[in-house]
Structures are given as C-alpha cells and as structure tokens.
Amino acid sequence: MNSNQVNRLTGGTMKQKVTIRDVAKYAGVSPATVSYVINDVKKVSDETKDRVSQAIKDLNYQPDFTAISLSKKKSNMLGVMIPLVGDSLAPIFKENHYYSELISGIEYVSRKNGYDFLISGIGKPEDCKNWVMKRNLDGLIFLNSFPEHLYEEMKTLSTPLVLIDTYEGYEDFYSHIRIDDELGGYLAAKHLIELGHTSIGFIAPRMKGEIDQKRFRGFQRAMQEANLSINEELIFESKNGSFESGYCIGTKIAEINTEMTAIFATADILAMGIIKALNENGKQVPNDYSIVGFDDLMISRYASPSLTTIRQDVVNKGVVSAQMLIDAIELKETDPTAMTLPVELVVRESTARLSL
Amino acid sequence: MNSNQVNRLTGGTMKQKVTIRDVAKYAGVSPATVSYVINDVKKVSDETKDRVSQAIKDLNYQPDFTAISLSKKKSNMLGVMIPLVGDSLAPIFKENHYYSELISGIEYVSRKNGYDFLISGIGKPEDCKNWVMKRNLDGLIFLNSFPEHLYEEMKTLSTPLVLIDTYEGYEDFYSHIRIDDELGGYLAAKHLIELGHTSIGFIAPRMKGEIDQKRFRGFQRAMQEANLSINEELIFESKNGSFESGYCIGTKIAEINTEMTAIFATADILAMGIIKALNENGKQVPNDYSIVGFDDLMISRYASPSLTTIRQDVVNKGVVSAQMLIDAIELKETDPTAMTLPVELVVRESTARLSL
DNA sequence: ATGAAAGCGCTAACAG
DNA sequence: CTGTTAGCGCTTTCAT
Numbered sequence: 001m002n003s004n005q006v007n008r009l010t011g012g013t014m015k016q017k018v019t020i021r022d023v024a025k026y027a028g029v030s031p032a033t034v035s036y037v038i039n040d041v042k043k044v045s046d047e048t049k050d051r052v053s054q055a056i057k058d059l060n061y062q063p064d065f066t067a068i069s070l071s072k073k074k075s076n077m078l079g080v081m082i083p084l085v086g087d088s089l090a091p092i093f094k095e096n097h098y099y100s101e102l103i104s105g106i107e108y109v110s111r112k113n114g115y116d117f118l119i120s121g122i123g124k125p126e127d128c129k130n131w132v133m134k135r136n137l138d139g140l141i142f143l144n145s146f147p148e149h150l151y152e153e154m155k156t157l158s159t160p161l162v163l164i165d166t167y168e169g170y171e172d173f174y175s176h177i178r179i180d181d182e183l184g185g186y187l188a189a190k191h192l193i194e195l196g197h198t199s200i201g202f203i204a205p206r207m208k209g210e211i212d213q214k215r216f217r218g219f220q221r222a223m224q225e226a227n228l229s230i231n232e233e234l235i236f237e238s239k240n241g242s243f244e245s246g247y248c249i250g251t252k253i254a255e256i257n258t259e260m261t262a263i264f265a266t267a268d269i270l271a272m273g274i275i276k277a278l279n280e281n282g283k284q285v286p287n288d289y290s291i292v293g294f295d296d297l298m299i300s301r302y303a304s305p306s307l308t309t310i311r312q313d314v315v316n317k318g319v320v321s322a323q324m325l326i327d328a329i330e331l332k333e334t335d336p337t338a339m340t341l342p343v344e345l346v347v348r349e350s351t352a353r354l355s356l
Numbered sequence: 357m358n359s360n361q362v363n364r365l366t367g368g369t370m371k372q373k374v375t376i377r378d379v380a381k382y383a384g385v386s387p388a389t390v391s392y393v394i395n396d397v398k399k400v401s402d403e404t405k406d407r408v409s410q411a412i413k414d415l416n417y418q419p420d421f422t423a424i425s426l427s428k429k430k431s432n433m434l435g436v437m438i439p440l441v442g443d444s445l446a447p448i449f450k451e452n453h454y455y456s457e458l459i460s461g462i463e464y465v466s467r468k469n470g471y472d473f474l475i476s477g478i479g480k481p482e483d484c485k486n487w488v489m490k491r492n493l494d495g496l497i498f499l500n501s502f503p504e505h506l507y508e509e510m511k512t513l514s515t516p517l518v519l520i521d522t523y524e525g526y527e528d529f530y531s532h533i534r535i536d537d538e539l540g541g542y543l544a545a546k547h548l549i550e551l552g553h554t555s556i557g558f559i560a561p562r563m564k565g566e567i568d569q570k571r572f573r574g575f576q577r578a579m580q581e582a583n584l585s586i587n588e589e590l591i592f593e594s595k596n597g598s599f600e601s602g603y604c605i606g607t608k609i610a611e612i613n614t615e616m617t618a619i620f621a622t623a624d625i626l627a628m629g630i631i632k633a634l635n636e637n638g639k640q641v642p643n644d645y646s647i648v649g650f651d652d653l654m655i656s657r658y659a660s661p662s663l664t665t666i667r668q669d670v671v672n673k674g675v676v677s678a679q680m681l682i683d684a685i686e687l688k689e690t691d692p693t694a695m696t697l698p699v700e701l702v703v704r705e706s707t708a709r710l711s712l
Numbered sequence: 713a714t715g716a717a718a719g720c721g722c723t724a725a726c727a728g
Numbered sequence: 729c730t731g732t733t734a735g736c737g738c739t740t741t742c743a744t
Contacts (some may be wrong), residue, residue, distance in 0.1 A: 017459075017737090019736095019737060019738085020738060021737080021738095023587075030715045031737090031738075032714070032715055032716080032739080033715075036714085036739095036740095037374050041740095043714080044714080046662070048714080060486075062486045063738075064736090065492075066425045066426045066431065066491070066492050066736085066737080067426055067720090067739090068736080068737080068738060069422045069720090070422045070720045070736090070739095071720050071737075071739045071740085072720085073720075075422065087464075088460065089463050089464065090460040092460075093456040093459065094456075094460070094654055094671070097449075099449065100450075100453070100455055101446065101449055103445075103475070104446040104448075104450070104458075107475060108443075108444050108446070111477065115734095116474045117475070118433075119459070119475065120472065121464075121467065130416075130418045132397055133418050133420075134420060135422070136420070276658065276660060278359040279660055290724065298450055299655040301599070302629070302632065302659070303658070304635055315450070341430075344732085375721055376721065376722060386729075386730065386732075387721090387723090388722095388731060388733095389729090389730060391723060391724085392723095395723080397724090399729060399730085400730080401729060404730080419721085423723090423736090424721080424722060424723080425722095425734045427722045427735080428723065429736075
C-alpha cells in the first residue's frame with residue numbers, strides 16, 4: 001500500500017495527505033478537472049462532476065489552503081490588528097471585555113464564511129505591512145486607533161481595511177465602524193435630567209479625542225434642551241480609562257463637595273472606580289450621586305449597585321466589521337463604507353430620582 | 357520598469373512582490389544560496405552571506421510564509437481551539453475575561469517566536485482535524501474540555517497538542533497545563549477557618565467534574581486539619597458557573613437560614629451572584645457572610661465589596677502553553693509534559709473575622 | 713468537456 | 729561553497 005504508512009511515534013497508521021491528484025486518479029480524471037469541480041468552474045459535465053464529488057467524499061479530500069493560497073494569491077485569512085501596550089496585548093485585554101467580545105463576533109462571521117483570522121499586536125507600522133504580505137492576508141481589521149503613519153503606510157497595499165472606533169480622518173480611504181457616540185452622550189444626560197438632576201458632572205479620559213468629544217456634544221445638547229448650563233468645574237479629565245483613574249476622580253469628587261448630584265462617565269470601568277471611591281468616602285450611589293457609565297460591560301450588570309449605562313453591542317460590532325471586510329474582499333467593493341451602530345440607555349441601580 | 361506598475365485603484369505605485377529570485381539576482385547568486393542564508397544553512401561563505409543579507413535589506417525582502425509553508429510542510433501557525441456554545445464563541449467569551457487573558461499570553465509568545473495563531477470555535481471533531489490539515493498547523497492548544505471523541509481523533513495526527521484545564525485522562529498522550537486546584541481549595545478554606553468560621557459552605561457548578569473535585573478535596577483537607585466536620589447540607593451544586601446561577605444559590609442560602617457564616621464558591625462570578633442575592637435579601641458581606649471566590653478576575657477587584665479569592669495567573673497560563681507548544685514543535689519533544697501552575701490567596705473585602 | 717503543462721515562491725537533495 | 733533542479737498542492741491558460 002502506498003497511501004498508508006506506519007507511524008512509529010503513535011504506533012498507528014498515519015494517512016498520507018490526500019491530494020488533488022489522488023482524487024483525480026480515483027475518479028479517473030485529471031487534476032484540473034477536480035479543481036474545476038471544486039471551484040465551480042462550469043465547464044464540467046454533470047456526469048463527471050458527480051463522479052469527482054463522490055471521489056472527494058470517499059477520500060475525505062481536504063483542499064490544502066496553503067497551496068491554494070500560493071497559487072491564487074488569496075489566503076482566506078483575515079488579520080486583526082490590536083495596538084500593543086508596552087510589548088504586550090495583556091494590559092488592554094485585561095482591562096475589559098471589549099476585545100474578546102469583538103473577537104467572538106469576528107470569529108463567528110469568519111467561520112461561517114470559510115475564513116480564518118490572525119490576531120496580532122503591532123508595534124511598528126512596517127511590521128503590519130510586512131505581515132500582510134508574508135501571510136498573504138486578504139483583509140485587515142484595525143481595532144482602536146493607531147499612529148497616523150500606519151494608515152499612510154497601508155495605502156500602498158491594496159488590501160481592504162476596516163477600521164473600528166477610529167476618528168482619525170481616514171474615512172475616505174477605509175471602511176469604518178463606529179457607534180453613535182453623540183446620541184450616547186445625549187441619552188445619558190437626558191436620563192439624568194429626567195430624574196431631576198441639574199448639576200451633572202462629565203468625566204472622560206480623553207476630552208480632546210473625537211470619541212469623548214462626540215459624547216460631550218450629546219451631553220451638551222441634552223443640557224441645552226433642558227435649559228441647563230454646564231459648569232466647567234464639573235468636567236473632569238481622567239488620566240486614562242481605567243478603574244484606578246476613575247478611583248482618583250471619585251476621591252477628588254468626594255472631597256470638593258459641590259452641589260453636583262449626578263455624573264456621566266464615558267466608560268463603565270471609570271464609573272466603577274468612581275463609585276468605589278465615593279463609597280469609601282461615605283457617599284452612597286445612587287442616593288448621594290446618580291451615575292451613568294458607557295459600554296455596558298458584563299461587569300456593570302454584576303456590580304452592586306448595578307450600573308446604569310449606555311449600551312453598545314460589541315459582539316455585533318465584530319460581526320459587522322468582519323462581514324464588511326469579507327464583502328469587500330469577495331465583491332471587490334472598492335468604495336469604503338461607513339457604518340454607525342446604535343446605542344441605547346440601560347437603566348439599572350446606579351441612578352435614582354433626585355431626592356430633595 | 358518591470359518591478360513597478362501603476363495601481364489604478366489607489367492611484368499610487370504598487371510594488372511587485374519581491375521574491376527570492378529578485379534577491380538572488382540582485383546579489384548575483386542563486387535562489388538556493390539566498391535560501392541557505394535565510395535558513396542559516398552553514399555552507400555559505402561569510403562573504404556571500406553578507407552580500408545576500410545586504411540585498412535582502414536593500415530590497416526589503418519578506419519571505420513568503422505561504423510558499424515556505426507549502427514547501428516545508430510547516431506553517432509557523434498555531435491553532436487555538438475553543439469550544440462553541442451553541443454556534444458561537446460569544447457566550448463563553450462574554451462570561452469572563454478568562455479567554456482574552458489567555459489569548460494575550462499566547463499572542464505574546466507567538467509573536468516573540470515568529471509564529472501566528474488562528475482561533476477557532478470547533479463543533480465537530482473532524483472539523484478540527486481537517487482544519488489542522490488544511491492550514492498545515494504546526495501545533496494546537498485546546499482551551500477547556502472537549503468531547504472525548506476529539507482527543508481520540510487527534511491521535512491520528514502527529515501535531516503536538518497542549519491541553520489547558522483538562523482532566524480527562526489524556527495526560528499520557530498530550531501535554532497539559534493545570535493549576536493547583538487542590539491547593540486553591542485548601543487555601544480558601546484555611547483562610548476562612550483562620551478567621552474563626554466553622555460552618556462553611558461549598559458551592560461549585562460541577563461537583564462531579566475533576567476540577568471542582570480537587571478544589572473540594574483541598575477544602576476537606578483544611579477542614580480536617582482544623583478538626584471541623586463538613587455539613588453535607590452546606591454543599592451546593594449550582595446549575596453552571598454563571599452569575600445567574602450564583603444568584604439562585606445566594607437566594608436559597610438567604611432563605612434556609614442555617615448557622616453558616618462563610619462560603620467558598622469555586623468561581624468568582626458565582627461568588628458575585630451569591631453576594632448580589634444575599635444583599636438583596638438583607639444580608640451583608642462580609643458582616644453576615646464571608647465569601648471566597650476563585651480565579652481573581654478583574655471584576656473581583658472592582659466589585660464592592662471587592663472579592664477575596666484564589667488567584668491564578670491566566671495570562672501566564674497562555675504564555676506557558678504557547679511556549680510549551682512551540683518547544684514541542686521545534687525541539688520535537690515528543691514526550692508530553694505536564695505543568696501545574698501555582699495559585700495564591702488574595703485577601704480583600706469579602707471576608708472578615710467571625711463576629712460573635 | 714477535458715487535460716497537459718507552466719507556474720505561485722520557496723526548499724532541499726544532488727552535482728559540481 | 730554554490731548552483732541546478734525537482735518538487736510542495738493547487739490553479740489556470742491553452743490546446744485538443
């Protein structure tokens with residue numbers, strides 16, 4: 001027997017890889033014909049097609065993606081780029097669920113469409129480009145914002161790109177997916193206002209960044225609609241979007257003792273940190289302060305008090321991005337498309353009517 | 357010019373891929389020689405080696421992994437298998453940080469060693485095998501437990517495997533990584549006992565599973581050492597490891613009103629659910645009940661009260677697993693190795709000395 | 713409708 | 729030491 005040989009390591013039989021040639025031989029046709037059948041090239045008679053299909057089944061033939069990739073210049077692989085913090089993905093992955101949920105959405109769509117995807121933290125922009133070339137990646141998803149240089153660099157590649165959460169002005173070149181940040185800010189403020197609050201704080205990690213800017217604009221709009229003025233002193237910029245920096249802000253808030261009764265923090269973890277600090281300083285949520293977060297992480301549901309927040313569907317974001325990318329690859333949709341995903345207010349325990 | 361051509365889509369120039377032949381021509385040698393230099397085959401004179409290296413730099417030559425893969429039968433890609441829930445990874449990814457932290461560890465080691473990795477949720481075991489063959493994967497990491505059939509199926513492949521968190525009896529065939537579950541159970545119970553508790557509950561989602569069994573055994577050991585007897589009525593099996601099922605158990609506990617003053621739950625989210633239910637029933641943690649969890653998720657740090665728990669270093673688990681796999685691939689270490697990672701007690705706010 | 717043959721980019725005997 | 733050459737498994741003209 002030629003197609004089987006003893007494998008000394010396992011002691012069992014190790015099947016030699018079934019190639020297109022084996023199938024061809026088995027079906028009594030040429031490799032080309034088998035290839036035609038597999039790729040639905042419609043110049044094969046039904047009769048031979050059936051015979052080949054049967055052979056494929058009988059032999060459990062699995063086309064080798066590597067060979068296909070080499071020959072077609074298409075790997076059926078997507079790349080997912082995530083910014084490194086230091087030299088690792090760990091800090092950013094540990095901080096919240098965001099990435100794993102996104103990935104699960106990407107995984108789902110990829111699998112359904114016969115694609116695989118690679119994940120890589122990227123340091124230098126050239127690395128990214130080289131990576132795409134080395135692996136023959138068919139498309140790329142960028143999570144988060146990267147140094148501008150990278151976007152420039154990628155222009156020389158003809159690989160489709162989908163950007164997630166980027167407000168860097170490359171809308172005209174690449175497809176992108178965002179959420180309705182302005183609406184989120186608006187809904188948060190409106191909810192607080194409806195509960196009777198008039199003195200509302202706004203906490204964000206990057207007031208200059210476009211994302212927080214949009215959320216702030218929504219916040220403003222709601223305040224204006226209610227004829228409420230915004231007190232500049234109630235706007236805080238946290239060091240970053242972490243629990244710790246929320247904790248800092250919370251401590252500060254507990255100390256300054258303004259008439260503020262409500263807070264909108266543009267990230268759930270931030271809100272959690274604030275609550276923690278408030279609690280430790282003898283302030284109650286929602287009795288002393290009503291707090292709204294942003295994102296709706298799982299943790300927000302589990303916390304005590306559970307967090308009122310602006311929810312975005314992160315898994316869906318992954319789904320949409322992957323689908324958009326695959327469409328671009330397969331339909332050769334060269335026009336970048338934009339998509340804004342909805343947000344919604346989720347009311348839980350961290351907000352309450354202002355008690356007079 | 358042959359090596360440059362106008363790209364109509366971008367309007368820019370699109371560099372033709374630089375191949376080994378281009379480098380060879382540029383350096384005035386044969387492709388084979390270039391290959392030798394790249395692969396450190398030590399039969400090239402230093403002089404030509406330098407010339408080739410220079411050519412590689414000048415041309416920014418990036419070896420095509422696809423071609424290498426086809427020719428060497430080695431893809432430099434690892435596969436990470438995660439069980440599907442329903443038809444998606446989402447439920448399992450949303451539930452906790454575990455997977456993303458693990459992945460960040462895997463990513464780190466992979467990148468450092470020039471590997472990429474693919475993630476896939478797997479349904480049928482054959483799919484897994486086919487996937488490995490189609491993509492020429494060099495090695496596989498299995499997260500969590502899969503149907504037994506799969507482990508059998510994989511034996512016919514000669515691909516190295518690393519199992520994480522599996523207690524299914526395939527230790528002799530595959531490398532695996534675990535944590536010291538018994539010690540974890542012991543430390544949890546001991547801590548509670550030292551705080552003066554004698555009536556301690558044990559909550560686990562899968563009392564029959566080996567993991568919870570080990571944790572229970574550690575729990576028993578600590579109790580015995582303290583000459584405490586275990587009350588069968590204080591052992592609860594939760595429906596699963598979710599917040600919700602913890603909530604159910606917590607509600608039950610609040611109702612039955614035993615003399616129990618402390619609880620060890622074998623998962624943090626479970627513990628969080630219990631606490632939530634207890635709170636809603638007017639019970640205080642840690643005043644009425646001291647609670648210890650297991651895992652030390654980020655959420656446990658942020659919760660109020662923050663959770664005393666048994667910590668395992670999940671990122672490190674990913675690091676170790678990937679390193680183990682790559683070692684197996686490169687050193688052709690055929691012997692399966694086992695590794696047990698340490699756990700440690702992290703004392704926070706959910707436990708307190710028993711107040712008489 | 714089918715097949716022969718020339719690659720895709722790299723590796724690895726084998727020759728020299 | 730260096731080069732020639734024959735693949736790896738599949739696709740894809742171009743004949744037939």
